[in-house]
Amino acid sequence: MSIKSTAAARIALAASISAFFATTASADLTDQSCEAITDFAYPDLRIESAQYLQDAIIRDVAYPPHCRVLGFLEERTGTDGKAYATGFDLRMPQDWNDRFFFQGGGGTDGSVRNAVGTNTRGNPDTLTLGYAVASTDGGHNFGSRSDASFGLERKALIDYGYNSVELVSLASKALIREAYGRHAKTSYFLGASNGGRQGLQAAMRHPNMFDGIVAGTPIKEQTRGHLATAWSLVVLAEMAPKDDQGRPILSKAFPDADIELILGDITTQCDGLDGLDDGVVDSARLCNYDISTLICDAEKGEDCITPAQATAFSKIHEGPVNSKGEELYAPMPYDGGADFKIWHIGDAEEWPNNGRRARNQSIKMVFRQPGDPNFDPWSFDFDDLAAVENASQFVDAKSPDIDAFVLGGGKLILYHAMGDSGISAIDTTRWFETLLERYGVTETAKFAQFYQLPGLGHGRLGIGPSKFPALEAIVAWVEEGQVPEMQISGGTPERTRPMCPYPTFVTWNPSSENWDCQD
Template sequence: MSCEALRSFPYAGMKLISTELIAAGSLSVTGIAEAMPEHCLVRGELNERVSPVDGKRYAIGFEMRLPSHWNGRFFYQANGGLDGRLVPAYGGQLGGGPDSNGLLKGFAVISSDAGHAMENGGKGIGAALFGLDPQARMDYGYNAVAQLTPMARQLITGFYGYRPARSYLLGASNGGRHAMVAAARDTGQYDGIVAGDPGFNLPQAAVAQVWGAQQFARVARLDAAGKPDLETSFTPAQLKWVAQAVLQRCDGLDGLKDGLIFDMATCQRHFDIQRDVASCQSGQTDHCLDEGRKRVLQRLFAGPHLGEQQLYSAMPWDSGIDGQDWRDWKLKYSVGPRDAIALGFVFMTPPVSPAVVNGEGTSLLDYALNFSLEQDAPRIYASNGTYTEAAMTFMPPPQAAQMNHFIQRGGKLIVFHGNSDPVFSALDTVHWYQALSRNHGKATADSVRLFLIPGMNHTRYGPATDQFDMLDAIVAWVEQGKAPQRVIASARGQGSLSPNAEIPADWSAHRSRPLCPYPQLARYDGKSDPEQAASFLCQ
């Protein structure tokens, strides 16, 4: 079928808005040297409706890119954040600065807005107002993937004349949550899934973020309006001193002092901020923290508690605490147009009124700093006659530690997580994998592999080897039976098409390390080039 003829493709509830043949070499993607191949660009909508609750129009918007030279595979690109916009369906490979993508490799790729369009260009509360509609909440949580998958497979079959031989779903952050939800709600339509830095307990993590903002507010200066300026709570230098203290205590636990902490578990037992970070004496300001700031970080890394109940996982001490992405998530996004608005409008039942965070004299900062663990946090578990599914029902993967059908049929799932992720705790993912292993024993590793990335912040950045190819790894596992024994990750130093400014000056610009399947660690062989992955064993 020609690209133009695809406009008349029939599918119940689908409306194709446009089709366009993109010439080979006419489209470039930042960070990738090779231009995109010839492909058919398709944009459309599924399940258009008008909400009976807020009276607004909704539909599941999608974009597909169908390469003329197809490799026979389907790639569902699960996007992140609050969704709400059509990210180009290039088939990003996740991690920092990927040097290729699914479209370039010949995959037919779909991308989606997860069932809603951001209002006001996503500015302010416009990114989350879809949460006022119950169906839009469920589409965002799980239904958009479930609805789009059979449609996309049929459209691919109509265009090429035969069905995809293999199907893959990849995503990071909220996209990683989408990926884990697809594995847990398995319908047998995906052979391989990759979930990066998955926020699979996203409502709980949002609670932890605004609670964390309250901790930072304790030591922040007040602005001209008399409100805490969170970015003054810790200077970049102060967080760098903490990172250096963590490295001093933990860097050598894996056998080599190289600025990367592969033995994360032991580090959590060894590092003590009260002991390992110097306390400022009278007049001292360098390479020390006052007791108030020590207590803030101690509480933050322990995670929010309500009495004896832990409301979200603790966070691991790691070297990436001084990364800019870490600062942004903790000191800006937690009280701005990400965590606070998602919590108020999408995860709370009932949702807050827009006037609460958009009225005269109030702000998202006020909402976050006045959020009560006792009174407000339980509303992420609540439902009512209008919002019949609680956020902790429609957002997390159901029975995440089981995934019985997916594992029993032999599906393949790769999960990776940065140890210095500031918003979704890598320890939460480790605890999930440990529970999965207790339930499935040795069969776990036949279907699921977890890879931890030292130093990496949320999906990329930080002092880390954050460039890797999980797409090739999942394809080799599904199609050749080659379970990933290691995945090679590289630093993005000078000369990279997308350099990482946080690579330490004493690293090779192209340092590489093996990412080992948990619980194995990368250990130096003691004799070879310490800048090369080949010098490390997974043990």
């Protein structure tokens, strides 16, 4: 569909806002004015503390003077008898740049992280740049981020799914207005993993909340993503050595040396697909890896793997299917920087296994509804998806309908690490393709860009470059109309490449002896 230009309307609105700010009194933050915020009246809000921090140092980073507000929204006793609220941390710097920044969460949240404005890797926290920053616990806090029992309580599930970001954003903007005597001119959201999912939920459900959203490696459809969790466990359990009680020990199925051998072979096979044989893969999406070349001709040796290992590795990357062979979740790309061990194997030498998939609890109580704390993912029935579909309405961010966000002038930068072994980059790619189908390639490029990052795992760590100025780019896009043109740097070996918005990809141009973005 075609999205009509709203540039003239936005210019007129910006002019009226500028006039408003020019005539509105601005307040100075002091110890007294910060502490006075504890008396601020707002529906269902309890401010626990408001403290002016002059010399805050967190993890060796010095932050500018700011007012820190800790509060709770919608405190209540849940249907399970537990205490619930949406907790938040809001930090307002003395030298404010008139922008609001929401710091996305991670995992299933469960704690209020320091609202310092966590940025993309290698870039400064936004609190140091003058942003007012908020974070939330997602509507539950039981003292452990791994406690997924909140999923058994319906409102807590909804708060985690999408409601808490809206609650905290609205309250934070009201507190900002109270503290500074003026509203934020622009609002931004930046997060990865669950934070990426929250960003997409905001674009879909709360389209007027943020002017710009940066969503990275999003767990956008984790109900289906956890089918891959169960699939991995079932596949590995079939071939892993067992303890004396018959329980699989996954670390013995894929020793570190074998994982390194496979990942190195992926790089070897797919290196030249980006146009240059240089020992790194910069266009991972072109990689169609053939693991059969590593299978031992006879006994297992250091330079080969067993047929069982090859079959398991391939099945995990191909993704879960039902008894009819129908795909249930997107495949995983083959990438030499994949964090395969962290997600699928772990390093436990005895039961219980400690890979992320093996120790996950949210598959039992959050991403299946109704939740069941006694559910056994090791014996998952891939023909029975009723509980998965029931949970989708609360937690998944999969609709391509972001019409209101687009019409309001919103901008979206989306990225996914191609070596992410926990969340499929292909799934995110397919979602972006639904945007292209809905709005058209030309129109989509006016408000959304998607980047595939090779050589990196879920936490944006790995052999690929990982430093790029996403926040700087989204701000320039929102406030100045500059379409992002970013470079990404870092990696092993260290290098700099242009970031190519999908569907283009980076390739070496021998004529110019440089890197270009090509279709």
